[in-house]
Amino acid sequence: MRAAPPPLAADPHALHRHLGTVLGALREGAQARGGPLPAGGPEAVARRIAGLGAVLPETGTGPDEALRTVVQALAEGAADPAHPLCAAHLHTPPLALAAAADLAASALNPSMDSWDQAPAASALETEVTAALAAEVFPGAAHPDALVTTGGTESNQLALLLARERHGPGLRTVVGANAHHSFRRAAWLLGLPDPVTVPTPDGTLTPVALTDALARTAGPVLVAATAGTTDEGLIDPLPALGDVCAAHGAELHVDAAYGGPVLLSRTHRHLLDGLDRARTVTVDLHKLGWQPAAAGLLAVRDSTDLAALGHTADYLNADDDTEAGLPDLLGRSLRTTRRPDVLKIAVTLRALGRTGLGALVDTCVDLAQDFADLVDKTPGLDLRARPTLTTVLFRPSGADDRTVAAIRRTLLAQGRAVLGRAPADGRLWLKATLLNPHATPADLAQLLTLVTLAEGSTHR
Numbered sequence: 001m002r003a004a005p006p007p008l009a010a011d012p013h014a015l016h017r018h019l020g021t022v023l024g025a026l027r028e029g030a031q032a033r034g035g036p037l038p039a040g041g042p043e044a045v046a047r048r049i050a051g052l053g054a055v056l057p058e059t060g061t062g063p064d065e066a067l068r069t070v071v072q073a074l075a076e077g078a079a080d081p082a083h084p085l086c087a088a089h090l091h092t093p094p095l096a097l098a099a100a101a102d103l104a105a106s107a108l109n110p111s112m113d114s115w116d117q118a119p120a121a122s123a124l125e126t127e128v129t130a131a132l133a134a135e136v137f138p139g140a141a142h143p144d145a146l147v148t149t150g151g152t153e154s155n156q157l158a159l160l161l162a163r164e165r166h167g168p169g170l171r172t173v174v175g176a177n178a179h180h181s182f183r184r185a186a187w188l189l190g191l192p193d194p195v196t197v198p199t200p201d202g203t204l205t206p207v208a209l210t211d212a213l214a215r216t217a218g219p220v221l222v223a224a225t226a227g228t229t230d231e232g233l234i235d236p237l238p239a240l241g242d243v244c245a246a247h248g249a250e251l252h253v254d255a256a257y258g259g260p261v262l263l264s265r266t267h268r269h270l271l272d273g274l275d276r277a278r279t280v281t282v283d284l285h286k287l288g289w290q291p292a293a294a295g296l297l298a299v300r301d302s303t304d305l306a307a308l309g310h311t312a313d314y315l316n317a318d319d320d321t322e323a324g325l326p327d328l329l330g331r332s333l334r335t336t337r338r339p340d341v342l343k344i345a346v347t348l349r350a351l352g353r354t355g356l357g358a359l360v361d362t363c364v365d366l367a368q369d370f371a372d373l374v375d376k377t378p379g380l381d382l383r384a385r386p387t388l389t390t391v392l393f394r395p396s397g398a399d400d401r402t403v404a405a406i407r408r409t410l411l412a413q414g415r416a417v418l419g420r421a422p423a424d425g426r427l428w429l430k431a432t433l434l435n436p437h438a439t440p441a442d443l444a445q446l447l448t449l450v451t452l453a454e455g456s457t458h459r
Contacts, residue, residue, distance in 0.1 A: 015107060021063075021068055021071075022067055024068070025067060025068045025071035025072040025075060026075045029072040029073065029074065029076040030075050033075065033078065035083065035085070036079065036083035036084075036085045036417050037078070037411065037414050038077045039414030041412045045077045048077060049073060049077065052069060052070065052073055081094075081434070081435070082435065082437075084437065084439065084442035085415065085416040085445065085449070086417040087416075087417060087431045087435070088417040088418050090256075090257055090286045090432055090434070091432075092286055092287070093434065094290055095290070095347060097346055098290050098343040098344075099343075101345075102291050105338060105342045105343065110122075110338075110339045111336050111337070112125065112339055113315055113329060113334075113337065114315040116325070121339040121341065123326075124339075124341055125147060127345075128341050129144060129341070130143075131348075132298065133145040133298045136262065136274065136298040140275070140300045141301075143299065144298070144305060145282075145296045145298040145299065146296065146299075146305070146331055147295070147331075147341055148295035148297055149295055150256065150283050150285065150292065150293050150294075151256030151281050151283050152179075152184070153297075154254075154282075154295050154296065154297040155179065155181045155182055155252075155281055156184075156189070157297045158252045159186065160189055160307075161299070161305070161307055161308075162219075162278075163189055163191060164307035166219035166221075167219070170191055170218070170219050170221060171191075171216050171217075171218050171220050171221075172194040172220070172222075173194065173197060173209070173216060173221070173249070174195070174197070174222075175197050175235065176196055176197065176199045177199040177202055177235075178194075178196075178223055179256070195216055197211075202230075203235045204224055204236075204240065205236070206239040206243050209222065209240060209243050210243050213243065214247075219250075220249040221249070221252055222243075222249050222250065222252070223254060224237060224251060224252070225253070226253050226255035226257070226258035226270075226274060227255060227256065227257025227258030227261075227387075227388055230430070231383070231392060231421065232258075232387050232389060232432075234258055234387055237272065237276060238272055238273035239273075240276075241276030241277075252280070252281075253279075253280045253281070254281045255271065255280055256286060257286050258270065258287070258388055259280065259282030260282065260284060260286070260287035260356065261360055261364075261388070264357040264358075264364075265357055266364075267361065267364055270387065278299070278300055279299050279300070279304070280297070281295070281296070282295070283296070286434070287360055288356070289359060293340060294344055305331075308330045308331070308333070309330045312329065316328070359436050363389045363433055363434055363435070366435075366436075366438055366443070367386040367388065367433045368385070369440060369443060370433060373440075373447060374447065377451075379396050380396060380450075381393060381394050381396050383423055383424075389432060389433045390431070391431045392421055392423060393431070394429055395451075395454045402454065403420070403428065403429060404427060405453075406450060406457060407419075407420055407429060409456060410449060410453050415449055416446055416449045418430060418446075418450070431446065
């Protein structure tokens with residue numbers, strides 16, 4: 001006689017029991033880690049994971065043991081973005097309410113490729129994307145947005161839509177500060193390599209863009225950046241919009257990092273000119289504190305999305321569409337996809353524009369405070385005042401090998417996670433401050449650890 005199958009997520013009692021095990025394992029794993037990431041480096045982490053035993057045993061260990069053992073091991077070996085000394089990347093600590101909503105999405109498991117698999121989720125996505133598109137393009141007649149896995153997918157979609165408008169002769173012009181995904185997208189889409197414009201000061205300037213457009217024939221899509229990966233800088237969007245208009249080029253803005261600043265009354269002026277773009281990338285798993293993934297591609301005119309239309313009889317047969325069943329295949333290049341809109345919708349409703357804007361303001365202020373601290377600390381150099389939440393700094397007089405060694409030392413010790421970024425011909429340590437719970441004491445500790453690590457590299 002066969003054993004009864006394990007309970008499904010729709011069983012609230014089983015799910016509740018499992019949640020207790022998971023939460024306990026998360027707590028125990030974090031306590032065992034004791035810092036922002038595991039000590040010992042890649043080999044030590046790999047040994048601990050390999051020591052768990054067979055991945056596919058002949059006889060299973062049961063749900064309680066499997067959840068407790070594997071989740072605890074993952075938590076112990078995690079780089080924890082909620083730890084205030086984990087500040088390397090655009091890797092945000094997700095809000096508890098967003099993670100809880102993500103659990104509901106996993107339990108209900110709507111598949112966003114046909115209405116009969118996601119009736120309420122598809123209607124919710126329509127409402128949320130319309131509202132967020134209106135934030136990006138205020139006053140536009142028919143804005144819309146697609147939910148994506150993040151900036152890479154959004155930027156690829158922007159190039160795809162432009163190619164469908166203009167054909168395979170489309171040229172893309174980007175600054176040297178642009179995200180690497182543009183080059184990859186051009187390769188995937190069979191487009192010429194992007195024309196790359198030097199950005200010696202970190203941003204794409206109108207003069208440099210004018211010169212590049214004068215030398216680039218054919219239809220052109222210019223990709224500007226609102227929040228560069230290395231320094232968090234914002235290209236001069238109004239002026240770049242003027243240059244594009246004068247040369248008949250279209251403008252796309254990669255605001256994966258900076259886009260949510262629109263929600264801040266204090267800092268939204270940094271994104272003046274964003275609505276000059278035809279398409280805009282925004283990630284809410286950065287300055288939106290969502291579990292990954294929560295990306296968007298916003299378009300000023302929803303008719304641009306018609307190019308994504310696709311038909312599969314089992315999902316969107318013509319007669320079903322004519323009878324009023326919503327067609328979801330044109331909302332993504334993916335077929336099966338999670339209802340990532342659920343966590344976004346819960347967060348927007350719970351916090352509102354004011355609450356999310358306050359989180360943005362807190363992290364921007366943290367970056368300014370950290371820059372002040374670097375400025376006042378003897379033996380440290382500040383690259384520049386931060387624009388968003390990224391601060392570059394380095395020990396005075398250190399060479400690039402020392403800067404790289406400081407970062408790796410802190411990683412190996414499990415004491416702090418800092419990034420690295422080149423600027424003005426030198427290598428800098430990068431602090432990306434996305435944790436609204438970080439304190440002045442945390443910022444001071446980060447600098448103390450850097451100073452100690454520098455000392456250990458000279459022994």
